[in-house]
Amino acid sequence: MRRYSCPVEFAVDTLGGKWAVVILAQLKEGSSRYGELRRLIPGITEKMLTQRLRELEAAGLVERTVESGLPLAVSYSLADDSLRPVLQALYDWGGARAAQVGAEIEPPARR
Amino acid sequence: MRRYSCPVEFAVDTLGGKWAVVILAQLKEGSSRYGELRRLIPGITEKMLTQRLRELEAAGLVERTVESGLPLAVSYSLADDSLRPVLQALYDWGGARAAQVGAEIEPPARR
DNA sequence: CTTCTCACGCACCAGAAAGTACGTACTTGA
DNA sequence: TCAAGTACGTACTTTCTGGTGCGTGAGAAG
Numbered sequence: 012m013r014r015y016s017c018p019v020e021f022a023v024d025t026l027g028g029k030w031a032v033v034i035l036a037q038l039k040e041g042s043s044r045y046g047e048l049r050r051l052i053p054g055i056t057e058k059m060l061t062q063r064l065r066e067l068e069a070a071g072l073v074e075r076t077v078e079s080g081l082p083l084a085v086s087y088s089l090a091d092d093s094l095r096p097v098l099q100a101l102y103d104w105g106g107a108r109a110a111q112v113g114a115e116i117e118p119p120a121r122r
Numbered sequence: 123m124r125r126y127s128c129p130v131e132f133a134v135d136t137l138g139g140k141w142a143v144v145i146l147a148q149l150k151e152g153s154s155r156y157g158e159l160r161r162l163i164p165g166i167t168e169k170m171l172t173q174r175l176r177e178l179e180a181a182g183l184v185e186r187t188v189e190s191g192l193p194l195a196v197s198y199s200l201a202d203d204s205l206r207p208v209l210q211a212l213y214d215w216g217g218a219r220a221a222q223v224g225a226e227i228e229p230p231a232r233r
Numbered sequence: 234c235t236t237c238t239c240a241c242g243c244a245c246c247a248g249a250a251a252g253t254a255c256g257t258a259c260t261t262g263a
Numbered sequence: 264t265c266a267a268g269t270a271c272g273t274a275c276t277t278t279c280t281g282g283t284g285c286g287t288g289a290g291a292a293g
Contacts, residue, residue, distance in 0.1 A: 014227075017229055018215075021220050022215055029134050045240055046238080058281080059281065093215060101133045104204060109126070116129055169273090170251065196270065
């Protein structure tokens with residue numbers, strides 16, 4: 012895709028596949044470390060997590076910070092607040108819709 | 123996917139692939155006929171358009187109405203206003219982001 | 234001395250999503 | 264009579280996302 016016919020098409024394209032949005036949604040709650048994200052998003056593989064994080068970082072949507080020291084501590088956070096309303100809207104709609112349809116949503120414990 | 127760990131994951135899953143959201147975004151402007159959608163979303167194939175519309179209809183997100191008469195006139199519209207804020211947020215963010223990044227967005231003429 | 238965690242990287246493969254191409258049944262306009 | 268529009272359907276192929284599994288190197292814990 013190079014030329015877009017509508018902003019939404021562009022948005023969908025830059026946000027990418029199913030995992031990117033989920034990762035961003037977690038990061039809107041505050042910055043998280045790699046392993047923390049893994050726990051918060053059960054079902055995602057390490058490969059996908061790393062891959063998406065790299066892409067989101069390259070796109071400038073996510074900020075990666077290494078707190079040097081051993082063992083390594085790497086945190087990720089939203090690079091741009093402008094995404095917040097989008098993620099919030101999705102979150103709200105998803106919640107309401109899940110309730111209507113009767114889908115099970117069980118967030119893992121945030122430790 | 124059967125069980126979700128967060129509403130956003132659920133939302134992404136029900137909204138599905140890249141085209142569904144674009145179609146919905148067009149429908150938020152008002153109801154459109156099949157051929158109209160085709161013009162409004164250049165790049166989509168007829169197969170994809172039909173397929174997505176069927177799915178969105180089955181999910182209860184889109185309403186299909188046949189105005190009988192020949193030739194056929196079928197219109198589609200949003201079945202639920204609750205999606206509007208989501209689509210609007212995406213639209214706004216996409217627009218702002220495109221401006222920042224310098225992406226070209228050329229909406230086709232609405233006739 | 235082995236195992237565990239942290240934060241990844243790489244190679245390979247399967248399945249799903251999307252694209253290509255063509256057909257249908259009817260009607261209007263040139 | 265022929266093309267074109269309306270609203271699809273179907274078969275086949277390609278692309279591409281995502282999953283599996285294995286390796287890394289350093290320190291901490293048993």
